[in-house]
Amino acid sequence: MSLTKQQVQHVATLARLELEDGEVDDVVKKLSRIVDFVDQLQAVSTDDVLPMAHPLHMSQRLRADDVTEPDQRDFVQQNAPSTEKGYYLVPKVIE
Amino acid sequence: MHRQTLRGLYDGLSRGDFSSRELTEALLGRIEAHGATLNAFITVTAESALLQADLADKARANGTGGPLNGLPIVHKDLFCTKGVLTTCGSKILGDFVSPYDATVVQRMADAGAVMLGKTNMDEFAMGSSNETSFYGPVTNPWNTKLSPGGSSGGSAAAVAARLVPAATGTDTGGSIRQPAALTGIVGLKPTYGRVSRYGMVAFASSLDQAGVITRSAEDAALLLGVMAGLDKRDSTSADHPVPDYVAGLSKPVKGLKIGVVRQHFDEGLDASCAERVRASLAALEDAGASLVEIDLPSIGLSVPTYYVVAPAECSSNLSRFDGVRFGHRCGDPEDLSDLYCRSRGEGFGAEVKRRIMTGTYVLSAGYYDAYYLKAQKVRQLISRDFKNAFEKVDVIAGPTAPTTAFAIGEKTDDPITMYLNDIYTIGANLAGLPGISVPCGFADGLPVGLQLVGPHFAEETILACAHQYQQLTDWHTEGPEDFA
Numbered sequence: 001m002s003l004t005k006q007q008v009q010h011v012a013t014l015a016r017l018e019l020e021d022g023e024v025d026d027v028v029k030k031l032s033r034i035v036d037f038v039d040q041l042q043a044v045s046t047d048d049v050l051p052m053a054h055p056l057h058m059s060q061r062l063r064a065d066d067v068t069e070p071d072q073r074d075f076v077q078q079n080a081p082s083t084e085k086g087y088y089l090v091p092k093v094i095e
Numbered sequence: 096m097h098r099q100t101l102r103g104l105y106d107g108l109s110r111g112d113f114s115s116r117e118l119t120e121a122l123l124g125r126i127e128a129h130g131a132t133l134n135a136f137i138t139v140t141a142e143s144a145l146l147q148a149d150l151a152d153k154a155r156a157n158g159t160g161g162p163l164n165g166l167p168i169v170h171k172d173l174f175c176t177k178g179v180l181t182t183c184g185s186k187i188l189g190d191f192v193s194p195y196d197a198t199v200v201q202r203m204a205d206a207g208a209v210m211l212g213k214t215n216m217d218e219f220a221m222g223s224s225n226e227t228s229f230y231g232p233v234t235n236p237w238n239t240k241l242s243p244g245g246s247s248g249g250s251a252a253a254v255a256a257r258l259v260p261a262a263t264g265t266d267t268g269g270s271i272r273q274p275a276a277l278t279g280i281v282g283l284k285p286t287y288g289r290v291s292r293y294g295m296v297a298f299a300s301s302l303d304q305a306g307v308i309t310r311s312a313e314d315a316a317l318l319l320g321v322m323a324g325l326d327k328r329d330s331t332s333a334d335h336p337v338p339d340y341v342a343g344l345s346k347p348v349k350g351l352k353i354g355v356v357r358q359h360f361d362e363g364l365d366a367s368c369a370e371r372v373r374a375s376l377a378a379l380e381d382a383g384a385s386l387v388e389i390d391l392p393s394i395g396l397s398v399p400t401y402y403v404v405a406p407a408e409c410s411s412n413l414s415r416f417d418g419v420r421f422g423h424r425c426g427d428p429e430d431l432s433d434l435y436c437r438s439r440g441e442g443f444g445a446e447v448k449r450r451i452m453t454g455t456y457v458l459s460a461g462y463y464d465a466y467y468l469k470a471q472k473v474r475q476l477i478s479r480d481f482k483n484a485f486e487k488v489d490v491i492a493g494p495t496a497p498t499t500a501f502a503i504g505e506k507t508d509d510p511i512t513m514y515l516n517d518i519y520t521i522g523a524n525l526a527g528l529p530g531i532s533v534p535c536g537f538a539d540g541l542p543v544g545l546q547l548v549g550p551h552f553a554e555e556t557i558l559a560c561a562h563q564y565q566q567l568t569d570w571h572t573e574g575p576e577d578f579a
Binding site for chain 1: 432449
């Protein structure tokens with residue numbers, strides 16, 4: 001196994017994913033398998049090769065900073081789990 | 096009616112053989128009759144479809160209908176549809192009603208298409224068998240114990256079973272072409288940026304591309320003409336002219352130089368599939384094309400490269416699902432961190448979690464250079480291989496998938512076995528190239544796909560080659576008997 005349980009738990013924390021106790025062993029096994037598989041890239045010689053940034057080597061198109069979309073806050077917030085007066089509600093962050 | 100292609104239906108509507116309403120009702124009836132067996136749909140929009148059909152009939156009477164007026168279409172449940180549930184195959188979007196239409200959906204509707212529903216898919220398009228969907232696996236109409244492939248499996252099953260003539264799909268590593276091959280139909284993935292990604296739930300933004308699933312190359316050409324083109328709402332959509340793809344179909348294959356990749360016929364390819372693909376290449380050669388053996392030296396690295404780049408982009412894109420603004424929220428969160436972790440832990444399925452974690456790992460401190468940067472360099476090598484090849488040939492032809500359809504549950508134990516399904520399709524995504532899969536025969540009664548890949552923006556070339564192949568053969572007219 002190339003990854004330990006601790007490493008996997010750390011990655012899960014970074015990714016803000018809660019893993020159930022029953023899930024962890026399977027995740028360690030399968031994630032290790034994936035990491036071992038992609039490790040074959042390490043053997044490839046890539047000296048002087050530039051990393052690819054865009055499939056078509058295009059650069060980012062810019063637009064004028066104009067208001068182009070109408071306000072749809074109420075409509076958009078219909079999908080929110082909890083809102084009040086146009087704000088999104090979350091548990092208290094600062095005591 | 097249900098056996099006709101879009102082209103046939105358009106002609107039938109124009110002649111007045113039937114109305115859009117009659118056509119829509121007939122297909123909704125088939126969806127109702129077979130939907131449960133295939134599990135191809137997450138949402139059926141019968142009511143709005145009939146309204147759209149009536150409008151299309153009126154427009155036809157007034158002579159104002161668009162190029163798809165009254166023609167039925169279904170969308171992969173990854174495209175946002177205003178006022179309609181858009182789940183992306185996930186529990187986390189189980190209640191999400193999109194406030195806007197994806198550009199693809201909008202352009203099809205503007206052209207007069209009638210949307211019949213939203214199709215099932217692997218969760219967030221992460222899968223090659225449709226088994227990762229929260230809404231259950233889709234079955235293959237050729238044998239319902241088998242997978243239709245994925246991730247656009249619902250779209251492929253619906254078209255293959257003649258429930259609808261055409262569907263949209265998305266292709267990040269083969270998600271249009273592989274299910275099309277496994278269900279005996281046509282799947283087109285355009286050049287990166289050819290079609291707007293606005294309103295597509297993002298998986299891997301440098302690889303994702305929208306395309307179509309149809310029964311003929313001609314229908315794919317018709318739909319691409321409507322979908323393609325610059326969109327101000329997608330800054331990566333290409334500012335490149337959109338040719339008349341249907342007019343381009345008549346270009347003969349005589350003189351076409353077809354590259355055959357040595358590495359594509361290695362041990363990984365099932366022998367009976369190889370035989371079918373070689374026979375289809377011979378048919379194209381008989382029609383005047385020349386076959387040229389070529390090498391893509393780095394192509395063998397495409398799957399591991401993809402499984403660094405795609406999860407990295409996915410881990411970043413899927414950070415938006417936080418249980419705050421939309422999507423699933425866990426019950427009684429203790430604090431903000433608990434809200435994030437449990438909402439995501441409960442909302443995402445196992446494969447999506449694996450990909451997010453793989454991506455988080457390869458981007459994390461100390462691993463970024465070794466994995467992510469390395470993979471982007473190898474991606475450059477793969478891309479260069481294709482560029483060099485296209486200096487010698489017009490298209491590259493080979494198998495779409497290494498085997499025919501496999502059993503549901505057969506490949507779920509080992510992620511790598513599943514990932515290798517896309518061994519022949521992933522290269523085109525990494526290099527941003529257009530690809531199409533066309534049915535090229537059967538192995539043990541199951542469909543085999545021929546893949547054609549072209550240079551950037553050469554959709555005309557691969558569509559014409561696919562269309563000409565469909566004039567020489569009639570594999571694409573064969574359908575599964577149980578859904579005749």
